[in-house]
Amino acid sequence: MSQLVKSYRKVIPAIGPVNFQRRRRTRHINIFVEPFKEVRVSFPYWVALKEAEAFVLANIKWIRKKQQQMKQEEKKNPPQLDLFSTINKEEAKKVITRRTQELARQFGFSYKRITIRSQKTRWGSCSRDNKISLNLKLVKLPDQLRDYVILHELVHTRVKSHGVNFWALLNSVIEKAKLLDKQLGKYQLDLL
Numbered sequence: 001m002s003q004l005v006k007s008y009r010k011v012i013p014a015i016g017p018v019n020f021q022r023r024r025r026t027r028h029i030n031i032f033v034e035p036f037k038e039v040r041v042s043f044p045y046w047v048a049l050k051e052a053e054a055f056v057l058a059n060i061k062w063i064r065k066k067q068q069q070m071k072q073e074e075k076k077n078p079p080q081l082d083l084f085s086t087i088n089k090e091e092a093k094k095v096i097t098r099r100t101q102e103l104a105r106q107f108g109f110s111y112k113r114i115t116i117r118s119q120k121t122r123w124g125s126c127s128r129d130n131k132i133s134l135n136l137k138l139v140k141l142p143d144q145l146r147d148y149v150i151l152h153e154l155v156h157t158r159v160k161s162h163g164v165n166f167w168a169l170l171n172s173v174i175e176k177a178k179l180l181d182k183q184l185g186k187y188q189l190d191l192l
Contacts, residue, residue, distance in 0.1 A: 008049060012056065015039055015063050020052055029055045033066035035073045036186055092116070092139040100134065100150050107173045109154040123149045123184065126156035141187065148180040 008020040018039045029052055032040040043052040056063070093116045100114055111130045118136045125133045132153045138146045151174050159166040170177040 010053065012060075014060050015056075015067065018056060020049060022047075031056065031059060031063060033063055033070055034185075035070045039063060039067075087118075087136060087139060089118075089136060092136050096134055096136070096138055096146075096150075099146065100132070100154070103147065103150050103173075104154055107151070107154065109157055111154065111157050124153040126153045126160075128160065130157045132157075141184075145180060145184050145187075148174055148177065148184065152177075152181075 006022045009017060010020065011017050016038065018041060020041045020043065022045055023042045024045060026042045026044045029041065029043040029047060032042070034040075039056075041052055041056055043055075096116050097114060100111075103109070104111065111126070111132045113131045115131070115133045116136055117133070119133075122133075123135050123138065127133075134150065134153065138149055141149070152170060155166060155170045155173065159169055167177060174180065
């Protein structure tokens with residue numbers, strides 16, 4: 001039995017690069033058009049890649065319309081990052097560690113260990129036993145968004161899910177958490 005392709009990238013002339021991703025929990029073919037990102041298509045394991053491509057081709061008009069809307073959104077809210085500067089890893093680790101310690105002390109959080117490294121898909125994470133992992137690239141974010149990510153993970157030391165209690169606690173330590181979460185979404189890790 002041949003192995004199924006999980007991820008595939010194809011350039012479609014009318015819309016540009018499209019990332020096709022086979023997902024276990026997906027039940028339908030879904031197209032995502034977001035600011036600062038390539039078109040993404042998720043589809044179930046039982047759907048053939050050719051069928052997913054045909055679905056995209058059948059929806060090119062809608063995709064083009066969404067791309068135009070996203071371009072307007074990008075113009076209104078461009079990320080303010082210096083994408084071309086390199087990161088001094090040792091200095092970045094010091095800055096992030098120091099700020100995590102300050103925020104933990106300020107709001108009474110405790111964690112087992114902190115790890116800082118370059119990651120491609122996550123800004124941060126918190127394990128079940130309260131080991132926090134943070135992305136080196138946080139140093140390129142505006143200070144408020146950097147604090148938001150750090151506090152997000154510190155809150156996970158007390159509340160593991162993203163339910164009502166999590167957001168209530170996060171909002172008690174940083175204002176407008178949901179808005180900051182949305183702003184964070186404008187920064188693509190693979191561009192930094």
